[in-house]
Amino acid sequence: MIPSPPSANIQLTADGRLKHFLSIEGLPRSLLEEILDGAASFVGVGDRAIKKVPLLRGKTVVNLFFEASTRTRSTFELAAKRLSADVLNIDIAKSATSKGETLMDMLWNLEAMASDMFIVRHSDSGAPFFIADHVTPNVAVINAGDGRHAHPTQAMLDMYTIRHYKGGFAGLKVAIVGDVLHSRVARSQIHALNILGAEEVRVIGPKTLLPKDIESLGVTVYTDLAQGLRDVDVVIALRLQKERMDSALLPSESEFFRLYGLNNERLKTAKADAIVMHPGPINRGVEIASEVADGPRSVILHQVTFGIAVRMAVMSMCISGQESGA
């Protein structure tokens, strides 16, 4: 029979260090904490006069974005530059594979440029696994979002934000609201919260936006927002893309907002000190009201700041994992 090892193994060295960062699923708690602690040490770098540390000096980092992105790509680029790496941005949406070049051919070409790290975003779930499986040894692959599968650095910056505001994860109730079906962020957050020891992870949405058997990931499913928000410490709103209205998943943005949109009134059932997060970019008046996005509970802008530090931590850990050669 075919062996089915957990999907995590490919990203670890023999002695359990990170050498790729593809998915949070299956990683030990100690590694996630190492990322958070590492990020904490990098948070101050952005405030210095010279915003650089030499950890990746002489390394070449390639941003391989098969799917358009501004924010994620910029934060990865900034993170790499603050680590003193050389950065190459390749916007593949416009080039190579659209001319018939296969993904494999393109990878071999890029490897020939002596790259040390690929930051990959791709619309196909599993694409970074495929790339990590086929690159030559010593090239680290970091998943910057694949299909509906995972967006592990986003989830880790969310964990950083939660730990920053809540001090830890023990006893925390976290609600993830909205389009879980299409969300790679939500899947990664669910794994991270469970590994880090949150008391309860809830997902809230209509059945058209909830993946089949999602309970198996370790969440409680709520279809009613008020019930789902009761006594939670953290509320994470997910972005609802406009295209969803065209495929019979929802009748309209306004009905969605009326049933699942976050406003101050609805947040009353949450804990008094509950924070509100959003992976961005936000749709005001669709998944979140301006009074919440700009209000005292919102930590949305801090998430972006922490994002650079978390990505610096992950990149330096992967490079050192690769260099350890284990």
Place this chain on the structure above:
Amino acid sequence: MSKKAHLLIRKGRVIDPNNGRDEVLDLLVENGRLTRMAASLDAPGAQIINAEGLLVLPGLVDSCVHLSEPGAGRSGSITSETRAAASAGITHLCSQPDTYPVVDSTAVVRLIRERAGQAGFAKILPLAAMTQGLEGRQLAEMVTLKEAGCIGVSNGSKPVQDTLVLKRCFEYAATFGIPVMLRPQDEALSVGGCAHDGAVASRLGLIGIPAVAETIALSRALLLCEATSARLHIQQVSCAASVALIRDAKLRGLAVSADVCIHHLLLDESALENYRSDCHIQPPLRSQHDREALLAAAADGTIDAVCSQHIALGTSSKQAPFPASKAGISGVETLLPLMLDLVEQKAFTLMRAIELITSGPAHCLGRQVGHLEIGRPASLCLVDPRVQRTPAQQWLSAGKNSPWLHTRLYGMVNLTVCEGKISWDRELHNNAPEPAQ
């Protein structure tokens, strides 16, 4: 292909599920026909084959093979793939109409039959397209295609969405006694999908195809079968709910049969862990519960046949992220070994396992093959059940797309005779250079 065989096969364990035979016998093939079966035979002049310790089986019948020719962007040729089939004991294979161009004109049927005839490794029983271009709009020339040699009609893996068109296909086919083959899949419910809509797909972020995509299309086909009295064969069911529908239809007396792909009997959705693209198939591998229901149904007769659903693909077809990889497994060479593996696992008796790949599919296809009958052209194979090896040690298909390449399996085939002619001789193969393709 060699001349008509003149063979005396001695002391093999003859298993013929068609009449429940399981005994050690001598078999005489004269001038290509099976003429005698008895405890001890003599035949001066015949080539004597010592089959002691071997299984002597009817030539295997594979009820679903996707051809590499013409077109279709697959690997290999009719020659390479029928040779691979012969090396695994298959003498008859039912080809799907999804070639390029599709099998909706007599020219394509002729081409397939000619190429298969010239190669001489196995008999192809072609299915014609049910609708022109498999587009689901206009009926194909079913009668003309039947006269050209097609044994039935099917729309392959392309669902006929329009229920009126489907009803008319059934009515027209029923008028002329043409069997209808149908792989049930609702198009709208499966669009973009590449995995079973369940826990594994949700976790891996793969777009799911729910079991209802199959059962809705299956229910519709069964109701139309009842209304039109068409002879219906259901291809490659994949879930427990489909098994229940077919069981119920058979109880109601419908002229319906069904097959399942061998891989659905051995694998479930968990095989997709780590995005294993060589386990990307359609219909998708479903839950363990579904797999168990399929095994039980194949054992109790609700499912009549097990097929390979062979598709030979080039390496680049699988060298891609899972959703972008092509679906399909090169399966003819592992059909028998995997069935023997299921016997080993006590899922089937040996007799039932052989029936599911010989007379079972033959009945589904309405053909007088898959059995050992005196007086008919001999189609049989000699199998060594004692030797265990990996398929990779002798892989003939041009498609290397199989999750089983390095799994140790029993069921090496020493000799295959297809309609009176030797189509595979392992010793000859081992000593001969590669033939030109």
